[in-house]
Amino acid sequence: MKQIVYITRKLPEEVVAPLREKFTVRMWEEEEIVVPKEILLEEAKSAHALWTTITDQITREVMENAPNLKVVSNFAVGFNNIDIKAAKELGITVTNTPNVLTETTADLAFALLLASGRRITEAEAMLRGGKWTSWSPMQLTGMDVFGATLGIVGMGRIGEAVAKRARGFEMNILYHNRTRKMDTEEMYGYEYVDLDDLLKRADFVLILAPLTEKTKNLIAKRELSLMKETAVLVNASRGGIVNEQDLYEALKAGEIWSAGLDVFETEPVSVDHPLLTLPNVTALPHIGSASIQTRLAMMKLNERAIGDVLEGRVPNHIVV
Numbered sequence: 252m253k254q255i256v257y258i259t260r261k262l263p264e265e266v267v268a269p270l271r272e273k274f275t276v277r278m279w280e281e282e283e284i285v286v287p288k289e290i291l292l293e294e295a296k297s298a299h300a301l302w303t304t305i306t307d308q309i310t311r312e313v314m315e316n317a318p319n320l321k322v323v324s325n326f327a328v329g330f331n332n333i334d335i336k337a338a339k340e341l342g343i344t345v346t347n348t349p350n351v352l353t354e355t356t357a358d359l360a361f362a363l364l365l366a367s368g369r370r371i372t373e374a375e376a377m378l379r380g381g382k383w384t385s386w387s388p389m390q391l392t393g394m395d396v397f398g399a400t401l402g403i404v405g406m407g408r409i410g411e412a413v414a415k416r417a418r419g420f421e422m423n424i425l426y427h428n429r430t431r432k433m434d435t436e437e438m439y440g441y442e443y444v445d446l447d448d449l450l451k452r453a454d455f456v457l458i459l460a461p462l463t464e465k466t467k468n469l470i471a472k473r474e475l476s477l478m479k480e481t482a483v484l485v486n487a488s489r490g491g492i493v494n495e496q497d498l499y500e501a502l503k504a505g506e507i508w509s510a511g512l513d514v515f516e517t518e519p520v521s522v523d524h525p526l527l528t529l530p531n532v533t534a535l536p537h538i539g540s541a542s543i544q545t546r547l548a549m550m551k552l553n554e555r556a557i558g559d560v561l562e563g564r565v566p567n568h569i570v571v
């Protein structure tokens with residue numbers, strides 16, 4: 252009897268083919284619709300491997316009812332959709348897809364930083380909306396990126412990749428992280444600061460920390476009130492790190508200048524989400540790692556990790 256792999260989202264056949272040669276592959280055949288909880292529960296009961304995305308909640312309930320389950324391979328570097336503690340207790344390996352998405356996500360984070368500083372999407376909407384009646388001296392004026400101070404919250408691989416780009420813009424780089432990175436501090440002159448200091452001094456605050464119990468609502472009313480009125484907040488990590496209601500109020504009241512968001516507390520967001528009613532918000536539908544090359548490279552990692560675990564090898568990129 253072949254072992255069973257359940258894939259929670261329709262993937263290109265060439266990606267799935269190598270798995271089909273060795274295992275029985277079952278797949279949720281929808282690209283745009285999340286697999287319903289009851290189907291996930293049912294499929295997990297017989298699965299030896301789950302290939303999941305950030306939209307699937309892999310709870311203790313799912314894993315406790317999956318007696319054969321050996322591996323959950325998440326199509327993301329983040330894994331806040333998986334109950335890691337339960338996986339560990341149940342002896343289930345969890346893998347993720349780091350490294351291959353670092354540069355792509357850094358590109359997108361930097362694009363958001365530029366777009367929200369320079370009001371790119373707002374300007375395009377004005378033009379396309381037929382509202383460009385005349386060029387005028389202070390029309391759509393934004394904030395300079397070149398030479399500004401960038402504060403990175405969460406200096407992991409993606410944070411360092413953004414900092415590399417920011418050096419080309421001669422930005423002054425502050426960072427806050429669980430651990431200090433003395434080597435890069437010395438090499439590039441980055442300054443390690445506490446979070447309050449970073450918020451007070453940065454012209455651009457970029458959130459790249461993972462979502463955990465500690466970082467949930469890390470940026471709320473008090474933190475936003477520390478930021479400059481001219482500051483731009485960019486979140487390219489997870490929505491839950493920034494309190495959306497507080498952010499909405501700060502942006503509306505002009506307590507901060509603008510925000511660039513690739514992520515939201517609950518995704519997908521509907522068009523009537525309060526933040527989307529504000530012109531000083533640049534909003535994207537969680538596309539940080541969405542380049543063709545990167546998504547295919549991430550898929551390769553998932554495919555390999557599943558094969559490794561099911562065939563008794565130690566996979567790369569083990570979370571637990």
Ligand code: DGY
Binds near residue numbers: 305327352488539540
């Ligand atoms: C990640 O990798 O965590 C992204 O948010 C989804 O690709």
